[in-house]
Amino acid sequence: MTIRVAIAGVTGKVGGPLAKAVVQSNDLTLVGAIARSNTGRKLGDVLGIPGLDVPIRATVADALSVPCDVLIDYTRADAVKGHVLAALEHGAHVVIGSSGLSDEDFAEIDTVAKERDRGVFAAGNFAITAVLLQRFARMAAAEIPSWEIIDYCYEKKVDAPSGTSRELARQLDEVRAPHYHVPVSSTVGHRDARGASIGKTQVHSVRLPGYTMSFEVIFGTGAERLTIRHDSLDAAGPYVGGTLLAVRKVQSLRGVVRGLDHLLGNGT
Numbered sequence: 001m002t003i004r005v006a007i008a009g010v011t012g013k014v015g016g017p018l019a020k021a022v023v024q025s026n027d028l029t030l031v032g033a034i035a036r037s038n039t040g041r042k043l044g045d046v047l048g049i050p051g052l053d054v055p056i057r058a059t060v061a062d063a064l065s066v067p068c069d070v071l072i073d074y075t076r077a078d079a080v081k082g083h084v085l086a087a088l089e090h091g092a093h094v095v096i097g098s099s100g101l102s103d104e105d106f107a108e109i110d111t112v113a114k115e116r117d118r119g120v121f122a123a124g125n126f127a128i129t130a131v132l133l134q135r136f137a138r139m140a141a142a143e144i145p146s147w148e149i150i151d152y153c154y155e156k157k158v159d160a161p162s163g164t165s166r167e168l169a170r171q172l173d174e175v176r177a178p179h180y181h182v183p184v185s186s187t188v189g190h191r192d193a194r195g196a197s198i199g200k201t202q203v204h205s206v207r208l209p210g211y212t213m214s215f216e217v218i219f220g221t222g223a224e225r226l227t228i229r230h231d232s233l234d235a236a237g238p239y240v241g242g243t244l245l246a247v248r249k250v251q252s253l254r255g256v257v258r259g260l261d262h263l264l265g266n267g268t
């Protein structure tokens with residue numbers, strides 16, 4: 001029995017390659033495809049995959065009129081929450097790739113997922129080197145009390161800060177609160193110049209042509225500085241493997257689990 005998968009955002013930079021990877025796997029079957037454009041067309045015709053007759057639907061509810069085990073969402077910050085709640089209503093487990101959800105959104109989704117006895121897995125970043133950045137940063141935060149995060153993203157990214165930065169800030173806050181010698185609230189001049197307070201960590205978001213996705217966490221002591229950095233060189237390649245790992249594991253989860261390290265089994 002294969003895992004029946006639907007993909008929201010199936011024509012996107014990540015969704016398209018993900019659909020191809022699902023079709024090529026032996027243990028997954030693509031049963032649903034969601035995007036607002038090309039609705040009614042066969043996904044195979046749109047993506048150039050011969051024989052893939054799954055029709056593109058405009059909504060999750062339409063796509064999940066066929067039985068589906070797991071919905072994957074790679075759409076947009078302003079669409080993802082509605083998709084997740086609709087999928088849970090239809091009895092599907094969910095893997096969230098889309099960024100933009102807040103801690104409050106995740107708390108709401110967690111409540112619904114537990115009511116429905118379903119698992120929701122979300123990773124701010126499904127790339128292995130981004131997960132290692134998070135892991136090494138947690139180790140550094142235990143030793144060095146002061147840090148800030150910077151994300152550098154392509155010019156059209158709508159959400160800020162990135163999902164990766166949100167997840168990292170949350171993880172570092174769990175290690176301890178960072179120490180800022182001048183509290184941000186005591187800033188003289190423009191407080192916004194100190195970035196956004198995500199939890200207790202300051203995060204700075206750059207959105208410029210010339211970037212794909214890069215993340216830095218900078219740790220400073222009196223006489224030393226440590227920078228840990230992840231660079232994504234491709235819009236889809238780094239994320240497909242981690243997403244499929246989550247698809248294979250999410251049915252054993254209940255409620256929301258965040259962070260790919262939870263599925264890799266050897267995090268700190």
Ligand SMILES: NC(=O)C1=CN([C@@H]2O[C@H](COP(=O)(O)OP(=O)(O)OC[C@H]3O[C@@H](n4cnc5c(N)ncnc54)[C@H](OP(=O)(O)O)[C@@H]3O)[C@@H](O)[C@H]2O)C=CC1
Nearest residue numbers: 009011012013014035036037074075079098099124125126
């Ligand atoms: N967690 C991680 O590791 C990663 C997260 N991301 C996140 O995933 C999301 C998608 O990224 P990317 O693939 O680059 O984006 P794209 O813009 O390339 O693709 C978005 C896809 O979603 C569809 N879409 C957008 N809005 C809706 C909607 N309201 N309903 C249904 N479908 C919709 C688009 O089709 P149409 O416009 O026709 O509807 C398209 O198929 C972003 O939030 C990004 O930040 C990306 C990479 C990795």
Ligand SMILES: O=C(O)C1=N[C@H](C(=O)O)C[C@H](O)C1
Nearest residue numbers: 099124125157162163164213
């Ligand atoms: O918008 C993107 O592309 C990505 N967004 C994610 C984020 O917000 O952290 C992760 C990944 O780097 C790609």
